[in-house]
Amino acid sequence: xxxxxxxxxxxxxxxxxxxxxxxxxxxxxxxxxxxxxxxxxxxxxxxxxxxxxxxxxxxxxxxxxxxxxxxxxxxxxxxxxxxxxxxxxxxxxxxxxxxxxxxxxxxxxxxxxxxxxxxxxxxxxxxxxxxxxxxxxxxxxxxxxxxxxxxxxxxxxxxxxxxxxxxxxxxxxxxxxxxxxxxxxxxxxxxxxxxxxxxxxxxxxxxxxxxxxxxxxxxxxxxxxxxxxxxxxxxxxxxxxxxxxxxxxxxxxxxxxxxx
Numbered sequence: 001x002x003x004x005x006x007x008x009x010x011x012x013x014x015x016x017x018x019x020x021x022x023x024x025x026x027x028x029x030x031x032x033x034x035x036x037x038x039x040x041x042x043x044x045x046x047x048x049x050x051x052x053x054x055x056x057x058x059x060x061x062x063x064x065x066x067x068x069x070x071x072x073x074x075x076x077x078x079x080x081x082x083x084x085x086x087x088x089x090x091x092x093x094x095x096x097x098x099x100x101x102x103x104x105x106x107x108x109x110x111x112x113x114x115x116x117x118x119x120x121x122x123x124x125x126x127x128x129x130x131x132x133x134x135x136x137x138x139x140x141x142x143x144x145x146x147x148x149x150x151x152x153x154x155x156x157x158x159x160x161x162x163x164x165x166x167x168x169x170x171x172x173x174x175x176x177x178x179x180x181x182x183x184x185x186x187x188x189x190x191x192x193x194x195x196x197x198x199x200x201x202x203x204x205x206x207x208x209x210x211x212x213x214x215x216x217x218x219x220x221x222x223x224x225x226x227x228x229x230x231x232x233x234x235x236x237x238x239x240x241x242x243x244x245x246x247x248x249x250x251x252x253x254x255x256x257x258x259x260x
Contacts, residue, residue: 021058021073027051028079035086048083139253144180161208187215196233
């Protein structure tokens with residue numbers, strides 16, 4: 001007599017699915033490291049959110065017996081949460097820094113506008129004038145030096161005048177230097193040149209009586225100095241462009257004066 005002995009079948013082993021927890025750990029690490037760099041707050045936020053979701057899903061698999069990497073999934077979840085927190089902190093730091101930089105740029109821009117000369121075309125320091133000024137306008141420099149040129153007036157040179165050509169006309173202008181700064185201004189190096197007409201023909205300076213020379217000495221703070229100059233211009237010229245250079249530390253400014 002024979003007996004068939006049947007042994008109970010063991011259940012097939014369940015394949016463990018540890019991928020979610022492992023991925024959550026990797027993304028959590030990268031996200032957390034990115035979070036320490038404020039500028040990468042966006043990357044930390046994205047990776048942290050994904051790591052958090054995958055970590056929670058991995059823990060669910062562990063509870064159902066589909067995975068056995070509980071510690072890995074838990075660590076990935078924690079790192080994902082940490083990356084999210086760092087992302088928020090980084091965003092605050094970044095936006096605060098950007099906002100501060102914008103405010104500083106606005107202050108600088110406002111300061112430049114406030115320090116710009118209020119007179120048309122005037123510009124201080126080494127800037128010179130942006131456009132030609134009109135008679136009576138002033139060019140104001142950064143050191144508060146103010147240069148003003150009067151309207152051109154017809155002038156009759158004497159028989160001893162030098163620089164006047166027969167058949168041309170002569171015009172006289174008055175230049176005023178006003179020192180509104182806190183230091184004495186040396187006016188000796190102040191020079192004038194002129195051009196006449198649309199073609200910009202050089203207008204020769206006339207030396208005659210009071211028009212000889214120019215500025216001398218220093219101008220103290222709060223004081224003014226005035227000098228008169230005469231220029232020779234073609235008879236058909238309608239404009240006289242006068243350029244004043246107050247010295248080596250100041251660029252020249254120009255005035256376009258009507259004549260004729």
